[in-house]
Amino acid sequence: MTTYVIGCDNIDKKEQSYIDKVAQVLEEAGNTCEKLSVGPGNVQSCGLSSNSNGKTGVFLVGGNDGGTYQDFVQGLSRGYYHYDLVWFGFCSWTAHSWITPEDLKNKPMVRAHDDNFSTSTTGFVGKTAAQYFSENSQYIKMAYGNSPEAVAKMILNGGGDDDDKSSSASTIKEALKELLSYWDGDVECRVEGDTCYVHKIPEPTEEDSLKLSERLNLLSEGISVHDYFPDTTNKLTVTWPNGEPIIFTNDKLITRFGEKSEEVEAVKKVTVTETKEVNSTDTTSTDTDTTDTTDDTTSTDTTGDTTETETTTKTEEVPVETYEEALAFANNYWHKILRDDGHSLECKVIGGPIWKQGLWVKVYIPTYDIDDFMYISKVNHSSSDNDVWSTSLTLVDYPPSLSEPKEETTDEETTDETEESTEDVETTE
Template sequence: MSKHYAISIDNIEGRSKDQKTLDTVCKIIENAGNKVSKLGIGPGVMQRWVGSNECDVMVMIGGGRDIGMNADFCQGISRGYYKAKRGFIAHTSWIGNKYNTCESLKNYKYKTLEGDANASVSKQWGAKWPNQQTYAEFMAQPKVKALIGWCCANSPEQLAKCILKDGGSDVDDNESETSASTIKDAIKEVLAFWDGEVECKAINEKVFINKIPDPTENSKLELTEGVNIIQDSISITDINPDTVNFLTVHWEGGEDIVLRDENLIERFGEKPKELDAVKYVVAEENTENSSETTGDATNTEDTTSDTEEVDDASQSSTSTSQITAVPVETLEEAQHFANIEWMKIKRNNGHSVECKIIPGEEWQSGNWVKIQIPRFEEDQYMYISKASHSESDSGWECSIHLVDYPPGFGKPKEKSEEEEGEEEVEETEEEDTNASS
């Protein structure tokens, strides 16, 4: 059944990329036989339009998690001041924002919503905090689910298919796995073995994979309070008190390597963690295959000799490569492991800085910045995980989100029990075949 979708997108990756995402989603939904009102880019665009225009589904493509906005959708639709029958929040999980990944949306528990403009509305729709409810749990409530849906996806194509499926269109789940997302998943799977050592950036139409640079040697950008930060635009999320601040790395060749953050230890007490230093290597497994041989049964001695000669000549082997973790062997390798793990801890510490700045082409995600904000005792290098350029009443401005270390790619993929079981069956069948021959 054809539906009328009204679709907008928040400021996420910059106007050109956001417009491309919006165009792709709208085109796919329109090609499926629906009417589409493409509303444009920016917060509040959707709400203003549905306040005076009717549609079947109001869709917001978002780059972050916000129970307050979702509760506002529920409130507006149920009371009729949003003239839509249903709402939908589509999350762009490919942008590298840790708050917008599927894992985060399903597992993060809100600490507080008191700073949210829609906090009171959120309570009316069942928001529970602190640390009582995840985004996914809030959205799974029957009274919420009846009015709005949500999804997280790794490409605009996947987002469009999720929106269509929620709206009642018949979409094959297998079709949601587009070639673009498959390629991205394959890249992430490979890069997982170098997690913490490399970064992956999409710039215009190209993807770049490179070693994470030393910010003290490569960063040329500076962000200084009172110089290029727009006044009263700074928002800082403090480090999670449970962050590891005392890391001990064991290795067989010498004494333990110990890393400590004395500032965090003074603030929160020791939060220790111990690890064994490992490195990833490529191991090859050889599998021997022998062809079936026959001989003349009338001459046992000659047959045995001929068979042995044929066996020697016909033995062939195939090798398969597998990446595996093994203990490090040198102090240099152990130190490298410790440093990477220390940086990965910083990556997941929850600390972030958001602000608006005087715009410029150099302010793009993937760049390191030396920040100096004396009022909040911020004096360090941080990584731009998100940058969006938009037009306001006062002119063009740039909003940036900074974190302590580039985002990761997950853990290296391990063999599932099913895959291991299949390999065991294959080995058993091969042994039986060889034995019978």
């Protein structure tokens, strides 16, 4: 259940009805709503109070003002607004431009005519509203629609249109997962707002990683460590045809659980194109019936074979040829072992905007025997009653799997399966 604080800018003298209708839909979904009076700064004023801790702001607006968005982003990131998140509800039914779904997604923003408070416009000018909200989705989100009810439903959907809940969206998601499965262990995929990002997973380094330490920024409450699976592979031997095996070990796990070894052959994926000739038979039959004093029937049957070419493309695994390829395979395989080793950390740290999902952290917690790089898989920001900003983190040893690649089925396998299923069918005449 979420507590929403709902306010509305001056739009068209019907603002209170918009607040009431949005609150009604949110409350019918099991949430609690606090209604503010109508006015341009009331959501901000309420956010300055510590009473807004743990609550979500909803600001219904009739215009597109990047300076206001930037004010909330800066205020939430620096801690002087206390909301967990702020929704901007665009009353698209009240205007013909700037706040329609099309303009929010496609129209670059300019500085508003009454913006006399933005210290810098470099953060939003030239960007679309959708782009700016996507870049700052941990602080602000957008909802729109042709009625207050539609705006509220979009908030309940997490910012997605009703169409986003259809099977087509699910199909696109599954198609993306299938596409990225061929780079499983090499790439990461995350969604921020309405933008999907795909990156190659970087190797963690001391210089580029955040720091987390019990002597630096770790808070004492809420620490939970999930231990390694005892049967996790801790010695990996990767063989390849043209050189010595590549060996990875985790000495700490070997000491704790004994040696759990695994040996694999390094392979790579290649695309193979096969062309084969397929014979087809063309038959032409001509029948001529002539009736006179006698019946004559002429039948001509011409049969000829034609040859057609059929090309198929498939992916196969073949042995690697170079040391670089073997090492890349070994690193990828070792990373997948780390991903599935069961080890994770849940903790709270001193809050700040630096903590984001998808970043590497150098974790040093001697009390729990942790001195290694870990990957942030989940982030949750919050503030306490005394205005202390804390961030809850879930960290794992390697980014989670996107999906496993599907095995390709050859025509011969498909034919065999069809024949087997046919044999199981009894026909009674």
